[in-house]
Amino acid sequence: MENFFSILGGMGTLATESFVRILNRRTQTHKDQDYLNYVLFNHATVPDRTAYILDNTLENPVPYLMDDIEKQNLLKPNFIVLTCNTAHYFFDELQAATEIEILHMPREAAKVVFEKGVTGKVAFLGTEGSVKAGIYEKELRKFGLDVYLPEPTIQKKVNTLIYDRIKENDHLDQELYFEILEEVTERIGCESVVLGCTELSLMDEFVTDNPYPVVDAQSILVDRTIEKALANRQAI
Secondary structure, rough: OOOOOEEEEEEHHHHHHHHHHHHHHHHOOOOOOOOOOOEEEEEOOOOOHHHHHHHOHHHHHHHHHHHHHHHHHHHHHOOOEEEOOOOHHHHHHHHHHHOOOEEEEHHHHHHHHHOOOOOOEEEEEEHHHHHHHHHHHHHHHOOOEEEOOOHHHHHHHHHHHEEEHHHHHHHOOHHHHHHHHHHHHHOOOOOOOEEEOHHHHHHHHOOOOOOEEEEEEHHHHHHHHHHHHHHHOOOO
């Protein structure tokens, strides 16, 4: 196969399915050959990224991710899509291991928030690992945005939604999701809410009539992936 990209996923698998499903749905097609060429690495056994960020004595996911990068160096895709938000904590190390461009999801999301003309507080919702690592905070602040990171009571609810509901029980709890969004927008007063976890993106994919001002990082990554893949195809 020529002129393809690779998706480094599996962290977690349901969220990766969501990315691929939206990618295929948004690709404009009239026949089979209009779909995009890609290879999916569903590396489900990568150790938990948040657990390692919070406690470096636990198993390090980097060797697993570096092995994936080495395999992709052999395949030589046009670019790599990293669908796990928290794994961007290791982005510089992964990018240094390959000449192939890895799309940076937090950077793309921050750019969109800025381009929307947001002037008020921007809430970031994600895993504790992503919050502690400052993955999104750093990118948002580059654009001069005022970033709100969840206080412990809100973060506990976010953790429950991501891990207890979605990862462990495949349950998309819209009531809890809206409760979190209501708290950060109405009580905290945030103008925009960045969803920086693929499980939250999965949640948002299936909710109905979301009245809250969310910016879904995975959705933005899908758009950038399609744009880049089509540009590469047209360049042939």
